[in-house]
Amino acid sequence: MTDVVRTGIRPSRVAIYGVLLLAALVYLIPLFIMLVTSFKTPMDIRTGNLMALPTDWTIIGWTKAWSEACTGVDCGGIRGYFWNSFKMTVPAVLISTLLGAFNGYVLSKWKFKGSNLFFGMLLFGCFVPFQVVLLPMAATLGQLGLANTTTGLVLVHVIYGVAFTTLFFRNYYVAIPDALIKAARLDGAGFFTIFFRILLPMSTPIFMVSLIWQFTQIWNDFLFGVVFASGDSQPITVALNNLVNTSTGVKEYNVDMAAAMIAALPTLVVYIVAGKYFIRGLTAGSVKG
Amino acid sequence: MEHIQRQPDRVARSRSRLLDGLQRWLPKLVVAPTFVLVGVGIYAFMIWTGVLSFTSSSFLPVYEFIGFDQYAKLMANDRWLTASVNLGIFGGLFILSCLVISVLLAIFLDQKIRQEGAIRTIYLYPMALSMIVTGTVWKWVLNPSLGLEKLMHDWGWASFSFDWLVSSDMAIYTIVMAAVWQASGFVMALFLAGLRGVDSSIIRAARVDGASLPLIYGKIILPSLRPVFFSALMVLAHIAIKSFDLVMAMTAGGPGYSTDLPAVFMYTHTFTRGQMGLGSASAMLMLGAILALLVPYLYSELREKRHD
Amino acid sequence: MSQLELRSIRKTYSGVAEETLKGIDIDIASGEFIILVGPSGCGKSTLMNTIAGLETITDGSIVLDGKDISTMEPKDRDIAMVFQSYALYPTMSVRENIAFGLKIRGKPKEEIAQEVARVADLLQISHLLDKKPSRLSGGQQQRVAMGRALARRPRIYLFDEPLSNLDAKLRVEMRTEIKKLHQRLKTTIVYVTHDQIEAMTLADRIAVLKDGELQQLGTPKEVYNTPANLFVAGFMGSPAMSFVPVTVEQGEHGLQAEVRGNDGGTIKLPVPDYLADRVGREVILGIRPEHITQPQDQKDDQDLVTKGQFTIEVTEPTGPDVIALIQLNDTNVHCRIDPEHPVTWGETAELMFDMKKVVFFDPETEKRIAA
Numbered sequence: 015m016t017d018v019v020r021t022g023i024r025p026s027r028v029a030i031y032g033v034l035l036l037a038a039l040v041y042l043i044p045l046f047i048m049l050v051t052s053f054k055t056p057m058d059i060r061t062g063n064l065m066a067l068p069t070d071w072t073i074i075g076w077t078k079a080w081s082e083a084c085t086g087v088d089c090g091g092i093r094g095y096f097w098n099s100f101k102m103t104v105p106a107v108l109i110s111t112l113l114g115a116f117n118g119y120v121l122s123k124w125k126f127k128g129s130n131l132f133f134g135m136l137l138f139g140c141f142v143p144f145q146v147v148l149l150p151m152a153a154t155l156g157q158l159g160l161a162n163t164t165t166g167l168v169l170v171h172v173i174y175g176v177a178f179t180t181l182f183f184r185n186y187y188v189a190i191p192d193a194l195i196k197a198a199r200l201d202g203a204g205f206f207t208i209f210f211r212i213l214l215p216m217s218t219p220i221f222m223v224s225l226i227w228q229f230t231q232i233w234n235d236f237l238f239g240v241v242f243a244s245g246d247s248q249p250i251t252v253a254l255n256n257l258v259n260t261s262t263g264v265k266e267y268n269v270d271m272a273a274a275m276i277a278a279l280p281t282l283v284v285y286i287v288a289g290k291y292f293i294r295g296l297t298a299g300s301v302k303g
Numbered sequence: 304m305e306h307i308q309r310q311p312d313r314v315a316r317s318r319s320r321l322l323d324g325l326q327r328w329l330p331k332l333v334v335a336p337t338f339v340l341v342g343v344g345i346y347a348f349m350i351w352t353g354v355l356s357f358t359s360s361s362f363l364p365v366y367e368f369i370g371f372d373q374y375a376k377l378m379a380n381d382r383w384l385t386a387s388v389n390l391g392i393f394g395g396l397f398i399l400s401c402l403v404i405s406v407l408l409a410i411f412l413d414q415k416i417r418q419e420g421a422i423r424t425i426y427l428y429p430m431a432l433s434m435i436v437t438g439t440v441w442k443w444v445l446n447p448s449l450g451l452e453k454l455m456h457d458w459g460w461a462s463f464s465f466d467w468l469v470s471s472d473m474a475i476y477t478i479v480m481a482a483v484w485q486a487s488g489f490v491m492a493l494f495l496a497g498l499r500g501v502d503s504s505i506i507r508a509a510r511v512d513g514a515s516l517p518l519i520y521g522k523i524i525l526p527s528l529r530p531v532f533f534s535a536l537m538v539l540a541h542i543a544i545k546s547f548d549l550v551m552a553m554t555a556g557g558p559g560y561s562t563d564l565p566a567v568f569m570y571t572h573t574f575t576r577g578q579m580g581l582g583s584a585s586a587m588l589m590l591g592a593i594l595a596l597l598v599p600y601l602y603s604e605l606r607e608k609r610h611d
Numbered sequence: 612m613s614q615l616e617l618r619s620i621r622k623t624y625s626g627v628a629e630e631t632l633k634g635i636d637i638d639i640a641s642g643e644f645i646i647l648v649g650p651s652g653c654g655k656s657t658l659m660n661t662i663a664g665l666e667t668i669t670d671g672s673i674v675l676d677g678k679d680i681s682t683m684e685p686k687d688r689d690i691a692m693v694f695q696s697y698a699l700y701p702t703m704s705v706r707e708n709i710a711f712g713l714k715i716r717g718k719p720k721e722e723i724a725q726e727v728a729r730v731a732d733l734l735q736i737s738h739l740l741d742k743k744p745s746r747l748s749g750g751q752q753q754r755v756a757m758g759r760a761l762a763r764r765p766r767i768y769l770f771d772e773p774l775s776n777l778d779a780k781l782r783v784e785m786r787t788e789i790k791k792l793h794q795r796l797k798t799t800i801v802y803v804t805h806d807q808i809e810a811m812t813l814a815d816r817i818a819v820l821k822d823g824e825l826q827q828l829g830t831p832k833e834v835y836n837t838p839a840n841l842f843v844a845g846f847m848g849s850p851a852m853s854f855v856p857v858t859v860e861q862g863e864h865g866l867q868a869e870v871r872g873n874d875g876g877t878i879k880l881p882v883p884d885y886l887a888d889r890v891g892r893e894v895i896l897g898i899r900p901e902h903i904t905q906p907q908d909q910k911d912d913q914d915l916v917t918k919g920q921f922t923i924e925v926t927e928p929t930g931p932d933v934i935a936l937i938q939l940n941d942t943n944v945h946c947r948i949d950p951e952h953p954v955t956w957g958e959t960a961e962l963m964f965d966m967k968k969v970v971f972f973d974p975e976t977e978k979r980i981a982a
Binding site: 027030031033034037038041044045047048051057059061063064065066096113117119120121124126129130132135136139141142143145146147149150151152153154170172173176177180204205206230233234235236237240241245251255258259260267268270271273274277278281282284285286289290292 | 329330331333334336337340341342343344345346347348349351352355364377396404407408411414416420422424425426428429430431432433434435436437438439440441442443444449450451453454455458459483484494537541542544547548551552555565566569570573574579582583585586587589590593599
């Protein structure tokens with residue numbers, strides 16, 4: 015591909031850079047606006063404009079969003095919901111990734127009669143619009159006593175995440191030669207020994223993909239949160255939406271933006287720290303299809 | 304393993320045989336939990352929703368079957384029609400814009416750009432955000448009094464007016480804008496990876512034949528990215544049909560119900576308006592729409608695989 | 612030293628109509644080097660996998676040192692295998708790769724260390740022990756793969772096309788290496804390859820397979836000189852044996868068969884007496900390149916030798932010989948000519964046919980007609 019490049023003459027190079035930088039600005043500006051707004055006073059917001067820097071910087075928006083802002087009837091800030099999201103996301107990510115790793119191992123290296131059908135079932139599960147399972151799931155969670163609990167949300171996220179994690183691991187393990195497994199079997203290794211001693215040490219890249227994907231998916235989820243949780247068990251996304259769309263009182267955009275930043279920070283941090291593994295892994299998988 | 308071991312060896316053998324037997328069951332045992340979770344959580348629940356869509360359920364599920372009445376009601380429902388039309392507008396514009404923008408950016412970014420990594424990171428970060436966050440930000444940016452409009456006025460463009468967010472005709476387009484902003488970087492990454500995978504000897508051959516750069520892209524490179532187009536299309540269509548969060552955060556379906564999408568319609572009717580039967584029917588239609596896209600896709604995937 | 616019997620092994624994959632293995636019987640003596648050879652899809656790799664226990668058999672039995680191991684798990688069979696792709700564990704060092712099987716079997720540390728040292732010494736890989744496989748060349752990886760097999764001192768060694776991934780020069784080197792190793796260790800080896808030269812050079816006995824059936828089992832010499840049928844004859848030897856349809860006639864001095872060159876000229880080739888009951892019928896003459904040469908004076912008066920004029924269509928110098936192409940009865944036939952004896956394409960040359968070692972096949976059954 016890179017050979018093509020040299021043909022570029024000066025003016026066209028300038029145009030290319032121009033377009034790319036303009037696009038970069040477009041992608042960055044909302045983040046910029048979100049940040050500067052969050053550090054403004056409500057007064058400043060009313061008199062200044064979107065792109066203007068705060069005339070005096072203040073973190074009042076952040077502290078208010080964190081511990082005082084009203085999300086619906088409750089006015090304790092989004093602090094509690096932020097931790098709710100962690101309590102929900104961490105176990106759900108770990109469980110679904112672990113299940114996915116084992117499933118992927120079986121579906122690629124220990125195929126049995128019907129295992130391909132099972133894989134097809136999972137694959138299809140990746141595409142089902144969740145609206146089609148919401149109502150029965152709500153009823154079932156109620157029956158199990160898990161309605162409006164973090165445990166219930168963990169369960170839900172595991173069920174609807176495991177199809178993706180399995181797909182990731184299965185596609186990764188399929189590319190590992192079967193001869194490796196055969197050699198290990200002749201060396202006397204069994205099902206778990208092969209997994210833990212041979213495959214697991216090679217699986218870091220795909221674990222990264224699965225962990226990051228699941229973390230962003232579950233942290234960012236709104237639908238399951240709004241349907242299956244209420245009050246104290248709500249995740250941050252639902253709380254943010256409540257906060258922003260609460261119609262009582264004067265709109266405090268600095269608080270809205272600070273709350274949005276708080277909700278976005280964990281996934282942004284993950285993306286900035288580990289994003290390159292994710293993109294490498296994910297695009298490799300998607301392009302193959 | 305149809306053979307029965309004809310080994311008269313001692314106890315040790317029978318113990319190891321037990322282990323072997325277990326070993327043979329292990330793979331199935333290991334996937335069993337997932338099988339149950341997915342079997343119930345997706346397939347049984349899907350059927351359950353299907354059943355509900357044929358009942359007169361309102362606030363609670365009741366199993367009084369009324370045939371296709373809910374579907375008929377749905378078809379006659381203005382709000383559902385608006386939601387469907389909106390999905391057409393939103394889906395069509397969103398997918399098309401994302402594809403065009405991301406292909407262009409990918410091609411540009413594939414020209415040995417300095418700081419490519421940094422630029423790519425910038426294009427991609429919106430993907431890491433929750434749609435609720437995206438919606439919150441864009442709602443603020445497009446705020447008719449304090450947002451973009453005021454910015455333009457401050458910058459000296461006094462006649463500038465932008466009130467799409469609160470206009471029932473135009474609000475749906477603001478959702479398209481936010482959605483494109485969020486997803487196009489990711490699709491760009493897909494195309495970029497695809498471009499990197501194109502066999503460079505083909506391109507060298509074309510250059511030796513005297514083809515110009517735009518011609519090479521148009522006639523050789525892009526057509527060879529067909530599978531990437533397909534993947535991107537699937538991902539985008541999937542986002543479009545399921546999109547719910549963005550609408551809830553930006554307009555909550557309003558003004559009126561002018562920005563309803565089927566996902567919003569389903570949620571509202573099932574969980575806040577106590578029309579479970581109708582909601583279920585709308586969910587089933589959404590499933591149908593996905594299937595209509597998915598089946599040809601999977602068919603072509605599988606057929607291609609067989610050609611290998 | 613172990614002896615292995617394969618008794619009418621059958622294998623059918625579910626969903627596949629045709630049997631993959633159609634009753635294979637092979638007795639492998641202790642210390643024997645046996646090579647399974649055949650085109651891809653002939654079932655040789657499946658057969659090897661069933662010996663290893665990586666695939667089950669549908670019928671028959673595998674007996675190792677008098678004990679039926681047909682249903683045993685691979686780990687209990689005490690068999691080691693060297694794979695075409697080497698299958699080295701990528702995250703382990705060479706030392707760990709070699710030690711893995713011993714560790715799993717719970718061998719004490721000192722014994723493992725000793726064994727690793729012995730094997731590394733034997734294969735001259737001692738200096739590589741702490742490297743990861745990805746840092747090794749193909750040939751080195753190959754040695755490590757063999758080392759892993761050797762370390763366990765298993766009863767049987769299986770080699771699954773171990774040299775196919777090496778370049779031509781290294782392949783020849785490693786071939787010699789394997790042969791030396793076998794001569795030194797006197798181990799029982801079952802070796803799969805599709806390369807007939809490898810089979811000829813390494814094997815004590817060769818088993819030729821096709822479509823899941825054993826075509827012939829014999830020493831390299833037997834397989835080369837008296838191939839059981841057309842398939843074996845065509846598969847072993849390079850350039851391949853040429854097949855010319857001829858009709859057996861009763862001539863003045865004995866049996867003969869007429870062949871026609873591409874210029875229309877004919878000569879009568881003498882054929883051996885065991886074809887007497889085929890007079891007037893068509894047989895297929897199987898003739899190897901070395902049976903048609905430039906005229907050699909010392910052979911002039913021998914039985915079953917004759918000469919004739921033929922147009923040379925193509926010449927391919929290989930160094931030690933020139934392979935020349937002529938036509939007999941409209942079939943391409945290769946001749947092996949001394950490079951000192953010049954032949955040019957397009958010209959007519961006198962060639963000598965030595966019919967003592969040619970073979971004949973029944974056109975119906977494709978089997979060799981016994982002498």
